[in-house]
Amino acid sequence: MGRKEMIAMLLAGGEGKRLGVLTKDLAKPAVYFGGKYRIIDFTLSNCAHSGIDTVGVLTQYQPLELNRYLGIGSPWGLDRRDGGMTILPPYVKQKGGVWYKGTANAIYQNMAFIERYDPEYVLIISGDHIYKMDYELMLDHHKRSGADVTIAGIEVDWKEASRFGVMHIDDEDRVTAFEEKPKNPTSNIASMGVYIFTWTELQKYLIYDEASRSSSHDFGKDLIPSMMRDGKRLHSYPFKSYWKDVGTIESLWEANMDLLADEPPLELADPSWRIYSVNPNQPAQHIGASAEVSASLITEGCLIEGEVDRSVLFYGVRAAKNSLIAESVVMPNVRIGEGARIYRAIIGEGAVIQAGVIIGSPDDNAITVVAVDQYVTNDHLLREVEHS
Amino acid sequence: MKHKVMGVINLIHETDELEQLTQGRCLATVPFGARYRLIDFVLSSMVNSGISKVAVFAHTKYRSLMDHLGSGKHWDLQHRQSGLFVLPPATDDIQEISRGDLYHFYQQRDFFNRSTLDYVVITRSHMVCNIDFEKVIQYHLEREADITVVCKQQDSLAGKARKVSMDDEGRITAIQDHYGRMTSDISSMEMYVMHKDLLMELVETSLAQGQDHLVRHAIFSRLDKLKIYGYMYEGYLGIVNTLTSYYRNSMNLLRPEVWKELFYQPGPIYTKVKDEPPARYLENSKATNSLIANGCRIEGTVVNSILFRGVHVQKGAIVSNSIIMQNGMVGENSFVQHSILDKDVRVEAYRDIRGADSSPFLAGKRKII
Numbered sequence: 001m002g003r004k005e006m007i008a009m010l011l012a013g014g015e016g017k018r019l020g021v022l023t024k025d026l027a028k029p030a031v032y033f034g035g036k037y038r039i040i041d042f043t044l045s046n047c048a049h050s051g052i053d054t055v056g057v058l059t060q061y062q063p064l065e066l067n068r069y070l071g072i073g074s075p076w077g078l079d080r081r082d083g084g085m086t087i088l089p090p091y092v093k094q095k096g097g098v099w100y101k102g103t104a105n106a107i108y109q110n111m112a113f114i115e116r117y118d119p120e121y122v123l124i125i126s127g128d129h130i131y132k133m134d135y136e137l138m139l140d141h142h143k144r145s146g147a148d149v150t151i152a153g154i155e156v157d158w159k160e161a162s163r164f165g166v167m168h169i170d171d172e173d174r175v176t177a178f179e180e181k182p183k184n185p186t187s188n189i190a191s192m193g194v195y196i197f198t199w200t201e202l203q204k205y206l207i208y209d210e211a212s213r214s215s216s217h218d219f220g221k222d223l224i225p226s227m228m229r230d231g232k233r234l235h236s237y238p239f240k241s242y243w244k245d246v247g248t249i250e251s252l253w254e255a256n257m258d259l260l261a262d263e264p265p266l267e268l269a270d271p272s273w274r275i276y277s278v279n280p281n282q283p284a285q286h287i288g289a290s291a292e293v294s295a296s297l298i299t300e301g302c303l304i305e306g307e308v309d310r311s312v313l314f315y316g317v318r319a320a321k322n323s324l325i326a327e328s329v330v331m332p333n334v335r336i337g338e339g340a341r342i343y344r345a346i347i348g349e350g351a352v353i354q355a356g357v358i359i360g361s362p363d364d365n366a367i368t369v370v371a372v373d374q375y376v377t378n379d380h381l382l383r384e385v386e387h388s
Numbered sequence: 389m390k391h392k393v394m395g396v397i398n399l400i401h402e403t404d405e406l407e408q409l410t411q412g413r414c415l416a417t418v419p420f421g422a423r424y425r426l427i428d429f430v431l432s433s434m435v436n437s438g439i440s441k442v443a444v445f446a447h448t449k450y451r452s453l454m455d456h457l458g459s460g461k462h463w464d465l466q467h468r469q470s471g472l473f474v475l476p477p478a479t480d481d482i483q484e485i486s487r488g489d490l491y492h493f494y495q496q497r498d499f500f501n502r503s504t505l506d507y508v509v510i511t512r513s514h515m516v517c518n519i520d521f522e523k524v525i526q527y528h529l530e531r532e533a534d535i536t537v538v539c540k541q542q543d544s545l546a547g548k549a550r551k552v553s554m555d556d557e558g559r560i561t562a563i564q565d566h567y568g569r570m571t572s573d574i575s576s577m578e579m580y581v582m583h584k585d586l587l588m589e590l591v592e593t594s595l596a597q598g599q600d601h602l603v604r605h606a607i608f609s610r611l612d613k614l615k616i617y618g619y620m621y622e623g624y625l626g627i628v629n630t631l632t633s634y635y636r637n638s639m640n641l642l643r644p645e646v647w648k649e650l651f652y653q654p655g656p657i658y659t660k661v662k663d664e665p666p667a668r669y670l671e672n673s674k675a676t677n678s679l680i681a682n683g684c685r686i687e688g689t690v691v692n693s694i695l696f697r698g699v700h701v702q703k704g705a706i707v708s709n710s711i712i713m714q715n716g717m718v719g720e721n722s723f724v725q726h727s728i729l730d731k732d733v734r735v736e737a738y739r740d741i742r743g744a745d746s747s748p749f750l751a752g753k754r755k756i757i
């Protein structure tokens with residue numbers, strides 16, 4: 001097998017606990033986003049556009065739906081003869097197997113996979129974020145600076161900074177200090193969890209980290225700080241475009257709403273940077289004679305006879321006459337009955353909202369979540385619908 | 389499929405009165421229904437019926453056909469042993485290309501002879517329908533027919549089709565071309581089921597007798613010698629081979645019951661995947677009674693219209709009773725009514741384009757208005 005300059009390892013085992021019922025049977029990277037995508041489509045499309053043809057996808061939590069979705073990687077051009085997409089679940093070894101204990105340990109357990117390709121660089125990414133990024137430019141940056149590891153960094157709101165690993169950098173983008181989720185952050189440059197390692201260095205530190213008893217085997221908590229302590233060259237790659245961690249109901253809802261702006265911060269319709277996804281094979285959407293649609297994203301296979309305002313609709317949604325969907329995200333194949341009104345909600349795939357049901361309220365800022373395949377009637381509203 | 393059946397989509401000398409729409413493409417690849425090409429309907433029907441070996445007899449202007457079908461993987465026809473075969477004319481003499489389809493079937497006889505499949509379903513590309521061929525084969529076997537012709541009873545036809553009359557048993561007694569004098573409300577859907585051996589025999593004997601056309605000569609002339617039965621198709625049918633029928637049948641898709649049936653029952657219709665984002669409706673946009681594909685951007689008003697992938701209707705523009713194909717653009721405050729705009733047509737700002745319901749205005753590919 002030929003040598004690869006860089007391969008990607010995509011961490012897709014995230015449970016997405018804070019997404020509640022949306023991730024009950026689904027890994028976070030498989031959660032729907034943006035009218036026809038799943039979160040992981042963004043990172044995989046980034047790989048496709050960055051010329052990366054070898055991607056190991058590390059799965060762990062609820063992988064069934066995710067595995068089925070990824071298949072052999074064809075939608076992202078990753079069904080390749082040499083390389084392509086390989087799904088890497090935890091496995092049993094001669095001395096017994098263990099779950100992935102942390103992000104670094106997940107890569108450690110798959111060192112043999114990386115060694116097969118003998119790459120110079122390894123890109124570590126996760127399937128949890130919405131952004132468009134050319135990893136090739138980041139690799140150029142990494143090569144130019146001669147760093148051992150390059151960490152993509154983005155400026156975040158100061159009040160958000162404590163949720164992330166934050167970096168102090170000097171004039172040449174060299175990282176002078178790194179703190180994982182500090183209580184009182186002294187910098188607002190957050191690590192995006194996107195790393196390019198020179199493979200020989202990563203290899204060394206993975207082995208070293210695995211041997212450490214006190215380590216929690218996490219890149220941000222353990223491996224990066226230990227490289228920092230050893231005086232390795234850590235550089236930051238400044239990223240200035242849209243990047244969103246959709247880890248909570250609020251942020252998932254917000255990120256969907258971001259797409260509806262007149263000039264959206266994340267443009268899905270850029271022909272030079274298509275977001276690839278599995279195609280649902282549905283006919284063009286039918287906007288009925290009694291429909292009213294404004295400021296919304298609607299996908300193939302929808303049959304709309306009611307009103308849709310500032311909402312994102314996935315494929316196969318049927319909205320009956322006199323229904324209203326406002327400021328909501330409606331996932332695939334949801335049925336909305338006559339006269340039903342939905343305000344500020346996320347409706348899970350396949351849910352049925354009976355005629356006349358009212359979800360949320362125009363005066364309430366809270367976001368209501370309806371679980372996958374829920375049948376919502378007026379009587380069962382409180383019991384069936386989970387309020388966030 | 390229980391039975392061993394292969395499909396042939398025969399594009400040789402297909403009736404085509406679509407004017408500019410087929411100037412640079414064959415009838416089979418005329419865009420239809422906001423995101424499909426005509427051939428998708430019969431091809432998807434074959435796939436959904438369990439036919440996994442399909443030959444497309446390309447004839448002329450087949451660049452767009454090759455581009456659209458590719459390896460066949462979007463129709464799940466990329467298999468190790470069977471799958472999709474696009475077969476352009478196999479002849480070393482350019483004169484021979486214009487010969488009838490019997491000659492071309494003969495040239496492609498290896499395709500049939502090499503196959504281990506017993507039955508052949510031969511169709512055209514311009515019948516917009518969603519049909520289960522398994523049922524047709526079943527009927528063919530029950531009747532012990534030599535040939536089964538798929539027919540449709542329909543009062544008014546927008547397109548041109550052969551007329552069929554049959555007896556109480558369903559045996560076909562007469563077939564005439566669309567201009568024939570016979571009065572019958574039964575049309576042929578130009579779909580023929582027969583045993584492969586019979587097809588090969590018909591091709592060889594008819595050619596030897598100096599005949600040219602499979603249906604008109606080889607089949608019409610044998611109504612008394614062969615048991616030829618009609619299978620009545622009950623689903624939605626649109627015959628698209630004239631510009632009027634193209635427009636009428638497109639507009640029919642705006643009826644929700646047609647949309648629900650044609651695109652879903654008995655199986656989905658597949659097409660080449662384009663990875664367009666969801667359609668985007670901006671504040672103050674208006675859309676009613678329309679079919680809109682992904683990748684569209686609607687800032688103006690769209691009424692009773694069909695918009696293909698990537699169409700942009702700018703602010704203040706009004707599109708009504710029109711069909712706008714892929715990547716079309718209607719500029720600010722323009723008015724487009726009763727029009728068919730082929731791919732990549734740009735209507736600049738403040739234009740007023742009106743056709744008539746009975747005779748829509750047609751703009752060719754890449755035209756700037």
